[in-house]
Amino acid sequence: MKIGLRIDVDTFRGTKIGVPGLCRLFARHDITGTFYFSVGPDNMGRHLWRLLKPAFLWKMLRTDAAGLYGPEIILMGTCWPGPQIGRRLGYAIKAAADAGHEIGLHAWDHHQLQACIEKMSAQEIFETFKKGCNLLTQITGRAPVSSAMPGWRCTDPVLLEKSKLPFIYNSDCRGDFIFRPLVSGKPLDQVQVPVTLPTYDEVLGRNGVTDANYNDYMLSLLRPGKLNVLTVHAEAEGGKCMEMFDDYIARAKQAGWEFVTLGSLVAETPEIPLGRIVQKAFPGREGWLACQEPV
Template identity: 35%
Template sequence: MKQLALKIDVDTYRGTREGVPRLVEMLQQHEAQATFLFSLGPDHTGRAIKRVFRPGFMKKVSRTSVREHYGLKTLMYGTLLPGPDIGKRCGDIMRQVRDGGFEVGIHCWDHVYWQDNVAHQDVAWTARELQRACNRFEDVFGAPAKVHGAAGWQMNLHALRQEQRLGFDYCSDTRGSGPFVPIYRAEIINCPQLPTTLPTLDELIGVDGITVENVAQHLLKLTETPSPTGHVYTLHAEMEGMKLSGVFEELLAGWREQGYQLVSLEQYFAGLDVAKLPRHEVSFGEIPGRSGDLALQGPQFLPLAE
């Protein structure tokens, strides 16, 4: 059966409290599975104001109405208001997701801090931030996480190595076309990547005539012809779980009509022959609709013939 894995990034305190329960309800109604990746430390969304100096950021903000989706209060966390500790305040909600039969994993400790800094940080900084998230995850769930999906698809070599050291079964930190074993500067990382293969709503809305009203149909056209390795779609609790819930309802129904089984990353990974996964370089570059460089599935590594 054709598979489409749903990966839900939960970035904020409000998204955890309001968006996550709504997404659980919708998924259950459509008998769909998904993986929820939680931000586990402080919500410092307001500190993202520094991104106004990043090329393309203001253009993206103007298209996607950040205030409408995140709310004014959230946009002041970490600046005019103290950032609430998401893991401490929302542990019950997170456990309810797990108890409802959904896979849970790590998105980050501090979303803005990771996204804005990891690309240029050293091994000590990277290990500390990942360990904080892992420790809090175990505090909340009583067991270690099996999956990590980087905030903003931002990574570095140390983060890739740490994922292997921390024992994640698989990760979803990259954008690409299909599952692969990551290689960075000729170093094999023994932790498969399940990259996001489809564009996100905030990358599409406001570009080339795509609106809230027709964005679902645009995405459904992209999935009409199935990929040999299936798809991974990343959604956000702050968007599909709130103002854009109607769009997500349309996508869920449309993918069902197209014959997709809507699965978690865990279910998607279980159907792969890991020994036969291709090896690809992890590269960094831009993608349409999003500012800054992201971790990408780069060229396939082909060993020299004997």
């Protein structure tokens, strides 16, 4: 019984404070996971302002965004260029790699990729991945083995551009089992490891889920004998939710679950079926998400 553990790192603060905190937590539990880093400018404040819609405001209130991301998130990248995460905090990324965690690319500019992906040309998409790959390689001494689109905003053109880079597998969608994506009828080499479990901000405040019963709820969603992939955020589980996450890990381990990298799940999957990525609305999220569709 295994849980693929994926840690998304979206911001400067998440890299600086959340990542070292999570590395200490994982060392204490003797577990490893796959970190996805954002390495270019932190423009996530711009992201929040852009999404000032009633539904989004409600979500911010529901999940206490300023509490999760810190008050400066609101201003980050709004009036001045956001700080370069990889250049200033490379040591935190390197330390995660040196601690035995798997390192993947989340984005060069998380905000830009999440908000503008549909308007970007193939060349622009390739360039932004390439910049991220180069900097991560410089920081850790080896190319990132995987990548994960911010906000699960993945499309077929994105998959095609990724296939030109040295990723072994990617984690860009929600779904049920590891699959090989088909684009225009052609199977790609880079397989997909879909996320099977919801994130903290998707479920909190919905259907009676609170911090008090969050772990019970998340543990109830685990499926023995099937693929289980959990995404946590350096900004949430590496910040104000850390104590709760610590308890989740302890309880899952007690129930016989083992936390592993996504790469190790790929390595132990002998037969990988084909699938497709489609864009769909998703509970608890704005706009569309990439979802797995069996063929």
